[in-house]
Amino acid sequence: MSYTIAQETRIGGREINQDRVAWLATADAVLMVIADGMGGHLQGEVAAQIAIDTVTGNFRNEAKPRLADPARFLAMTLQQAHQTIVHYAAECRIPLYAAPRTTCIACVVQDGMAVWAHSGDSRLYLIHRQTEGPVRVAQTRDHSVVQRMVDEGSLSDAEAAVHPLRNRVFSCLGGDESPQIEVSRPVPLQDGDLIALCTDGAWSPLGDTLVSELGRAPLNRSVPHLLDAAERAAGPEADNLTLIAMRWHAPDPDSHTLDMRPDAQPAPAVAAISDAEIEHAIAEIRRRIPHTPNGAS
Secondary structure: OEEEEEEEEEOOOOOOOOEEEEEEEOOOEEEEEEEEEOOOOOOHHHHHHHHHHHHHHHHHHHOOOOOOOHHHHHHHHHHHHHHHHHHHHHHOOOOHHHOOOEEEEEEEEEOOEEEEEEEOOOEEEEEEEEOOEEEEEEEOOOOEHHHHHHHHOOOOHHHHHHOOOOOOEOOOEOOOOOOOOEEOOOEEOOOOOEEEEEOHHHHHHHOOHHHHHHHHOOHHHHHHHHHHHHHHHHHHHOOOEEEEEEEEEOOOOOOOOOOOOOOOOOOOOOOOOOHHHHHHHHHHHHHHOOOOOOOOO
16 A cells, blocks of 8 residues: 555644544555544543544554454444443443543545544545545534534524534534444545544634645645644634545556455444453553543532
8 A cells, every 4th residue: 555644733713632543554454543522521632542542453454454344343333432431431420411421533545545434523424636626525514502503404504603502513433422433435535535634623723624625745745734724713712623535546457456346335343342442452451541530429
């Protein structure tokens, strides 16, 4: 595989950065993941870290060097992250209404295909670049109150951008309700395609600028420049901002043949996660976050 990746996260105008971002790769597969710990709930940054650690840890364990079923992997892993956050909150005696919560978007690239899953309003964009300009091939649909209103026709996109409930999501990892985990079909990638994952602190101030400007320079320049623009647009009250982007380079067809499989069926039902798996995940989180408070109320 041939690709370039750049990532950056910033605190914005907040006291702490509750965003988390990571990527991992084997010879046959690449994983990118972002989590945005939700403000208004205790320890949102811990929920985001649990999500990142669960997704990356499972990828390390299962990509040997490829995943048997990327869509199933993503569905099960995000569900496991949710259960681990809930279990963590119970151990810390945090009431469910205030329990740590996070959005999450994760993407796997394998066999020249991209598959992604998300819960909440952190976004993925898949962008083809053509001679007349960028073409947005795919974009995740926010699990948010204002997106529902846009879908129902009661709110325009312009009105949604400034609506007072624009940050209210109805699905996330953690909390007292099971998350809505939306898994895409596999999408074949073309040479030069861009995949961008970002939190709402990055996409909300930028709008369509993110799509139009991301590919105008090498990613190690365009990613920080776009976050600069988002911070300026958001002003002193800017949210945490995180962006990770990949440019895909198609292999030489003379040396490697892509496995262009037909679209996958919807992800199968998620299997229950055992208590032993949850306890192991929490132990790993505690090892990584040694100063987490023992309880809250």
